[in-house]
Amino acid sequence: MSGAALSRLPRPRFGGAERSARGDIGLAGRSVMALAVAAAFALILAPLGMLLTAAFRGPQDLLPFEDGAHWTLDNLAAVYLDANLYRAVIPNTLVFTAGSVALTFAVAFTLAWLVERTDLPLRDAVYTIVLFPLLVPGIVFSITWIFLLAPNTGWINVALRAVLGRGGEGPLDVFSMGGMILVQGLGLVPFVFLLLTAALRAMNPSFEEASSVSGASPLKTFLRVTLPVLRPGLLAPLILATLVTLEQFEIPLVIGVPARINVFSTRIFFELNPDTDLPAYGRAAAVALPFLAAGILLLIAYNALIRRADRFVTVTGKGFRPARFDLGRWRAPALVFVALYATFAALLPAVVLLWASLFGYANPGLAALSAASVAGYRGLLANAAFWLAIRNTFVVAAGSALVVTAIALVLAWIIQRSRMRGRAIVDLVSFLSLGVPTVIAGLAWMLLFLSAPIGIYGTVAALLLAYCYRMAVATRLTRAALIQIHVELEEASAVAGGAWLTTLRRVVLPLLRPSLVASFVLLFIVGFREFTLPMILHSPDNVVLSVMMWKAFQSGRTMEAAAIGTIIVLLAVPVIFAVRNVVLRRDNQG
């Protein structure tokens, strides 16, 4: 059975006309759409414009907006005429990205499938555990792996040498391309897992059941039914994971720099932290341009691969309740797989974080227990700025996640369902937000807020707006989910007299709930731990936890930094758990 056979229903689209099979858009609907598009363009084009402008402004000793700066190709020349780029940076980036994304997908898909499609025990707990690495600051995650795989004293190396009866260093070395891929690959699992669970949850299992009934083996069913049906839901995370890996710089810095392995993102970091002078925003922007190019190419590929969107429709007017595979004798291996992931990606980083918050860098052991100190926590609790930071963090993370998810819902509908002129541009612009390095976005927002006459500079509102530029993930996720929902459901609502907004609220929104929740949770977590944007835009009034943590870390106050990291986790985990439970409860009720 192929995906093409799943549905051959006609695909009427909204045109410029007011009425369609899916109801009257009406003035209110048009206003909502216009508002969403305008907001998306305003939120994305400011950083995007800054990226494109900065790349062509020089000289390097002037900031792009300063008097005396002029249009130039010097930045491009400095970056792209450098032989090292072709000799090392590009090959390294390709190997690193391909390796990391492959590892991420293998682990994330397995975990997502186990959680959403099988009778794995403790699925809710597993869901939260899998997301855990997303909450742990990247630097802590990397340092955990240094503890494990450092060539001289890494715990795993020490154990291996004892087993192999050899001395010296190694045999494994985290400071290598393999180490980078391992740490980045595992670190990105929660991100892809979150996106995949939404797709798997929305998938109607009746196709797989039909395949099985027809005598197809599980492997054949997986290859010929599951994968084709999930294609949009797989492609979106694949593309997003690729772009996120390209942009991510924490692990390449901590693991790659000691190995003297340079990738695109470390190159950007070094341009922004130059040896002399001001940050080289122009060169950083020039280095980031391939991200945009990669984004455009990947979007074209994505659109080409899902052109016949009706092939991927899995949710129709016929209700379904996702059935779960009985793992049977595979239950134990599945649990071992989950336990291994949980140990290395969640438990060990958590222990390192908690340990550092109570014992600093003291070696683990009973002797250290007597030296436990809650000074890091006590100092925080007595600090008024800390409580302000908690409030600000929740407001900014939840507010921006809500705004972006809402806008993404409307954008995804426009892109996928309407015939609105220029929807391809909406698609492109929303997607390209992922190609803008955060620091460039921060610079753009800073300049905008400084020159705006509304006095928003240095406020919490400024942070909330700035965080909202990350539209790509939510739009892509929602669109992928929308593809899986048959248009007949909206048509039925229209036939029953429902206006567009009513249909959106009462039909589309409930069906998209898994994706929207995934989008919200993801953006909430990203917002909770984001530090680049608030570092650029911070003031004493809009301080957030991540900035406090980063400053404590930079200042050498390790215990305080770790205490804040622990508190971030403690505050965010219940939110994830609660949101997940609300979704499950509603779905079960449905």
Added chain:
Amino acid sequence: MARCMIAAAICAAALCLGAAAAQADWRETPAIRALYDKAKAEGEVVIWGPVQTEVDWIQGELAKRFPGITVKATGDLQAATKLIAEARANRHSVDLWQNSLGGMLEVQKRGLFAKVDWPSYGLDAGRLLFDGEGLAVHNFVYTTAYAKSFVTPAELPRTWNDLLDPKWKGRMVSEDFLFPRLMGFLALEWGEERTEKWGRAMLDAQKLLVVNSPRESFLKTGERVLAVGDSVNQTFQYSDNGVPTGYTVLDLVPAVQFTVAVMKDAPHPNAARLLAAWLATDEGLAVREKLVHGFSIRPGSTSALADDIRRAGAKVILEDLSTMAQRAAYYKKFSALARGQ
């Protein structure tokens, strides 16, 4: 011997008492009293520094001496961009900025610092930088830090060249920002060719691990036992964090000059001048040394570290404007070497 020690103790006590009296006198001078009155009326002062620790201690100490002025302190490594952007938008939120001399150049070049007649506030001309737009405060003093749990003082290197001893192979760590800068200073003394040869030997033969993460964890576990190019004040910080760490005084002592400058359009100009002036006084320097181990080793300094250096007969290479361009060229080149670019 005992008599000598008693005499030395008496001298030190006398010096301290004298210094305390001198500082009290300084605060009572008409110029400072007048400045304080104006500063108190402003009620607040905003100071930015590179990292939070270096400015956090100021509020409590200023309040003891000049009550009624709230200090808002922020650590921000990208402050230069913000200061330039704010000035361009005619929004001014910062009163004074503390950073390395080199890190302030771009802002100073744009004319964003106020020129102040510091000698009229009783400050020695030897502390003036940028022709009166800045005041010298403490130094970032490069050293080779060592993990006390794994290295005994007897084993320690005495010169930078001693680090090429095979016994340190695979046992040293450095930071990708600091190591090329250290090499830039050494090149002023050794020349480019010798320094590059030394750097390559450190990286290739000695397997120096150049990281972009805290060195404390490497020293704690013994993964590496020497941290090359860390600063002396970081060794105290590491020890406070539970990693017993010491510092060495090698044959050459490179030192970055930290500076404080009042912004031209400071919202609280008098409070800014008062704070900047106090930070540059002997008392301000001594309090900083005591609280955050920010030592001054400028000529004539009486800090404990300056004494160590004098005793060791080491040569100080102090950051100054005359060698800035040369060093910049050096560490651009050495950065590429250290990062494998």
